[in-house]
Amino acid sequence: MVENNSWSRFMTHCILILGVALVVFPVYLAVIASTHEAGTFLSGTLPLLPGSQGLENYKQVLFEGRSRAGTPPLHTMLWNSFVMAMTITIGKLLVSLLSAFAIVYFRFPFRMFFFWVIFLTLMLPVEVRIVPTFQVVADLGMLNSFAGLSIPLIASATATFLFRQFFMTIPEEMLEAARVDGAGPLKFFKDILLPLSITNIAALFVIMFIYGWNQYLWPLLITTDPEYYTIVMGIQRMVTGADAEPLWHLVMATVVLAALPPILVILFMQRLFVKGLTETEK
Amino acid sequence: MQTKRMTFNHRYLPYLLLAPQVVVTLIFFVWPASQALYQSLLRQDVFGFKTEFVWFDNFTRLFADDQYLQALKVTLTFSLGTTLLSMSVALLFAVLVNRLIRSRDVYTTFLVWPYAVAPAIAGILWWFIFNPTLGILPYALDMLGYQWNHRANGNHAMLLVIIAAAWKQISYNFLFFLAGLQSIPQSLIEAAAIDGAKPFKRFWTIVFPLLSPVTFFLLVVNVVYAMFDTFGVIHATTEGGPAQATNILVYKVFRDGFIGMNLGSSAAQSVILMAIVVLLTVIQFRYIERKVNY
Numbered sequence: 001m002v003e004n005n006s007w008s009r010f011m012t013h014c015i016l017i018l019g020v021a022l023v024v025f026p027v028y029l030a031v032i033a034s035t036h037e038a039g040t041f042l043s044g045t046l047p048l049l050p051g052s053q054g055l056e057n058y059k060q061v062l063f064e065g066r067s068r069a070g071t072p073p074l075h076t077m078l079w080n081s082f083v084m085a086m087t088i089t090i091g092k093l094l095v096s097l098l099s100a101f102a103i104v105y106f107r108f109p110f111r112m113f114f115f116w117v118i119f120l121t122l123m124l125p126v127e128v129r130i131v132p133t134f135q136v137v138a139d140l141g142m143l144n145s146f147a148g149l150s151i152p153l154i155a156s157a158t159a160t161f162l163f164r165q166f167f168m169t170i171p172e173e174m175l176e177a178a179r180v181d182g183a184g185p186l187k188f189f190k191d192i193l194l195p196l197s198i199t200n201i202a203a204l205f206v207i208m209f210i211y212g213w214n215q216y217l218w219p220l221l222i223t224t225d226p227e228y229y230t231i232v233m234g235i236q237r238m239v240t241g242a243d244a245e246p247l248w249h250l251v252m253a254t255v256v257l258a259a260l261p262p263i264l265v266i267l268f269m270q271r272l273f274v275k276g277l278t279e280t281e282k
Numbered sequence: 283m284q285t286k287r288m289t290f291n292h293r294y295l296p297y298l299l300l301a302p303q304v305v306v307t308l309i310f311f312v313w314p315a316s317q318a319l320y321q322s323l324l325r326q327d328v329f330g331f332k333t334e335f336v337w338f339d340n341f342t343r344l345f346a347d348d349q350y351l352q353a354l355k356v357t358l359t360f361s362l363g364t365t366l367l368s369m370s371v372a373l374l375f376a377v378l379v380n381r382l383i384r385s386r387d388v389y390t391t392f393l394v395w396p397y398a399v400a401p402a403i404a405g406i407l408w409w410f411i412f413n414p415t416l417g418i419l420p421y422a423l424d425m426l427g428y429q430w431n432h433r434a435n436g437n438h439a440m441l442l443v444i445i446a447a448a449w450k451q452i453s454y455n456f457l458f459f460l461a462g463l464q465s466i467p468q469s470l471i472e473a474a475a476i477d478g479a480k481p482f483k484r485f486w487t488i489v490f491p492l493l494s495p496v497t498f499f500l501l502v503v504n505v506v507y508a509m510f511d512t513f514g515v516i517h518a519t520t521e522g523g524p525a526q527a528t529n530i531l532v533y534k535v536f537r538d539g540f541i542g543m544n545l546g547s548s549a550a551q552s553v554i555l556m557a558i559v560v561l562l563t564v565i566q567f568r569y570i571e572r573k574v575n576y
Contacts, residue, residue: 012378013385019375020392023452026407027399029418033410046416095303102299107289114300117307123563124311127510127532128555131539131548132314132321140309152310155303168286175288185290214400216514217536232400236518239406248410255403262398270391274457277397 027259034058034253041248057253074257077231082261084149084219084230085212091154092208093201100163101189105175122157126218134221144225153218159204162279166200167193203276206269210262231258315556321549340550349526350534350551357530360444361508368448369500372455377485379456380463390460397453401446402514408446409519412438432520436527439520443528446519447512455500462496463489502566509558531555 033046035054040047062074102108103115126133133152142148170193178188194201219233229237235254239246266273325336344350379389396404412432414420420430432438466489474484490497513532516522522529522537529537535555539548 009382012381016375016378016382016389019371019378020389023393023396023449026404026411026449027396029411030407041416046418048418095306098299099303102296104285105289106292106296106299107285108296111285111296114304117304117312121307121311123560124315124556125510125559127513128535128552128559129311129314129318130536130552131545132317132552133310134540135317136310136314151306155306155311160303172287175286179288185292185295188290210398214398216400216402216517220517221540232402232514235406236402239409239518248416251406252410255406259399259403262400263395266395266398267391270394273394273397277454277457278461 027256030252030255030259033248034256036249038247038249053249057249058257061250061253061257072226072229072234074231074234074254076227077229077234078257078261080146080149080228081213081230081232081258083146084215085209087146087150088153088212088215089205089208091150092156092159093204095154096156096159097163097194097197097201099160100167101193103160104164104167105185105188118155118157118160120157121155126153130217130221137222143222144228146228148222149215149219149228149230150212153212153215156208159208162200162204163197166197170196199272199275200279202269203272203279205276206265206273207276209265213262318549318552318556321545322553324549325546336546340546341554344547344550344554349529352526353529353531353534356440356526356528357509359440360447360512360528360530361505363440363444364447364451364508364512365501365504367444368451369455369497369504371448372452373459375452375456376459376463377489380460390457393456394453396450399450400514401450401512402518404450405443405446405515405519408442408449412442432524434524436524439524439528443512443515443520447508447515451504451507455504458496458500459493462493466492499566502562506559506562506566510555 029046029048032048032050033041034057036047036051037053037057040051064073099114099118103111137143137148137152140148142151174192174196175188178192183191214232215230216232216236219228219230220236223229223233231254235251235258238251238254322340323335323337324333325340326333375389375393379386379393382389399407411417412419412430414431414433423430430438432442470488470492471484474488479487509530510532512530513536516528516530516533517536520528522533531551532555535548535551538544538551542548
């Protein structure tokens with residue numbers, strides 16, 4: 001009925017393979033560029049096949065860094081990114097689980113007021129309040145610290161709403177049964193709500209880890225000490241830091257290392273990622 | 283707003299549970315935002331000695347400022363370009379992938395991972411590809427007799443940042459379009475096929491209209507993305523240049539506030555951006571019902 005001949009299937013595959021190739025191309029090129037030596041880039045166009053300097057390039061960016069441009073070895077930056085991403089992720093999950101629990105399972109004065117305060121965070125991304133937020137963090141003495149990198153980002157309206165919605169679908173009988181058995185609020189939260197939300201937590205974990213890892217503007221604002229550079233913002237220093245043409249083989253090795261962790265997270269947890277992505281947006 | 287029928291009774295525990303979220307929100311969101319509102323009404327002299335209350339003068343100056351109007355125009359071009367490019371490519375991919383059965387998951391895997399690439403990195407990747415001296419594309423364009431130089435030509439630079447920003451967003455749009463396509467009942471399409479509608483006709487008269495909630499939702503999300511999440515793309519590559527050609531609003535706030543140290547004007551720009559976010563959030567929540575039925 002609906003056309004499904006082999007010719008149209010063949011065409012579909014052709015266009016898709018071409019499309020996938022286009023989507024993958026920039027990253028392929030980065031991987032290739034990271035395996036060549038500096039001289040290759042002076043001679044004009046970039047080769048499309050891997051070179052032989054891969055190991056040395058990665059070793060150099062990971063452990064030596066480039067003292068001239070003032071960038072530390074990448075392993076520090078990778079570690080900083082990891083700590084920041086994990087703190088943001090765990091912080092966001094914890095904070096929003098607790099507030100969703102309070103909003104759904106308690107009745108108390110000013111409940112709506114708090115709900116709207118949380119909602120406000122949606123309307124105020126960092127990008128629109130750059131200077132005053134920087135001033136607050138500076139006044140609190142949190143510049144160049146992991147606390148400054150992560151705490152201001154752990155408020156999350158989307159996660160709170162997601163958990164609220166999920167808690168609303170949990171049958172009333174759960175709470176009744178728990179109370180008959182004499183469980184208090186915290187025990188109920190720990191032994192019933194948390195285990196039930198585990199899939200949601202995992203899905204959000206994937207999304208928030210990527211969000212945290214890819215932070216750019218925020219670390220750029222509040223870190224001046226290379227000790228605290230994260231890898232995503234550190235690359236920019238390598239590209240625009242010097243007047244000369246950047247050392248592309250090292251920049252691209254850095255790019256590959258910076259993009260790899262979140263890409264691996266998506267590839268290995270694709271199902272959770274898709275679930276998290278489609279559910280956090282409402 | 284509803285709670286559970288049966289709730290816990292506790293005098294202070296709920297406040298304790300809400301405290302971390304609310305404290306962070308008040309200190310790092312609400313307070314700075316109110317500071318921005320306040321500062322937008324002030325003007326400091328160059329040395330920061332004297333601060334003067336000027337009412338809405340910062341705003342009137344902004345809208346009389348050619349550079350700001352230029353930034354508005356640039357932002358509009360950039361957001362529309364990014365949104366259209368990334369949504370149309372994603373829709374094409376989704377429609378094609380949706381026709382396949384066995385290989386669907388393979389293609390999906392290949393198409394979703396760019397979501398994980400940070401905007402700044404996406405920018406650098408394309409900056410490299412388009413690099414006038416050693417990039418692949420300028421080389422190819424040169425053979426066709428076209429000179430590419432995004433360091434001098436504003437349109438080239440704009441095209442570059444649009445491509446970089448759109449590339450990263452394809453995955454997101456693709457996933458939502460695919461989910462939307464899968465929720466369209468097959469029987470409708472078969473009925474149209476029986477009535478003799480050819481594939482193109484079926485797409486435009488049945489599939490596309492049924493997708494419109496997803497499309498509208500993605501339109502808003504993409505505009506928000508292009509306006510606010512692409513700071514990295516600009517900052518890591520063109521830095522707003524050449525000649526302000528890619529100076530989007532968010533980048534201008536940053537530059538006027540941090541490098542130009544023009545706090546009053548930067549705060550006024552922040553306030554305008556806030557108004558835009560509020561507007562977009564209201565549209566998103568008010569007019570978009572649950573967009574897809576999964």
